[in-house]
Amino acid sequence: MNRAYLALAGLQMALIFWFSAQPGDTVGIPAPWDKLVHAGVYALLGHFLAQGTQRPLFSWSLAVLYGLSDEIHQMFVPGRVFDLGDWLADAGGAALAILAWSALSRRAGRLQR
Structure with missing residues (x-):
């Protein structure tokens, strides 16, 4: 576990929340x-989570659930709505970053199976 990357993931989540508000x-x-933009923001979150936890599927699940909570949060913000397309872009961006990180980590021999 890398606490610095987990701290960056927490900061990224806070920024997402602020922008969504x-x-x-x-x-x-x-x-x-x-x-x-959604895909890029969540790719960065996925990368931070993957680096922090060293668990790709867990990291992706966290990013997807956070994206869902973000879309639900926006239902309570004036002029904002839940957008399934945004949530799918979030999930896709996180998946791409985590898959790339996982492949590079395996190649470097750093990812434990």
């Missing part, structure tokens, strides 16, 4: 760019 009229990322 902004009212809808202050968010101005047009489609389809918003999905790329």
Whole structure:
């Protein structure tokens, strides 16, 4: 377990929460760019979680559940909604980063099976 990466994951989660708490009229990322932003933000979260826990499936599950909680949170923010496409972009971004990290870690012999 790498606590520095877990701390970065916690910071990333706090930033996601803060941005998600902004009212809808202050968010101005047009489609389809918003999905790329979601994927990128959650790719970074997935990377931090994978580095921190060294457990790819667990890391992906945490990122996906956090993405779900984020979308639910947005239902209570004025001008924001639950968007299934955003959640899928979150899950996909986290998956891509974790799969890449896992492959590189196996190649380097650092990932325990």
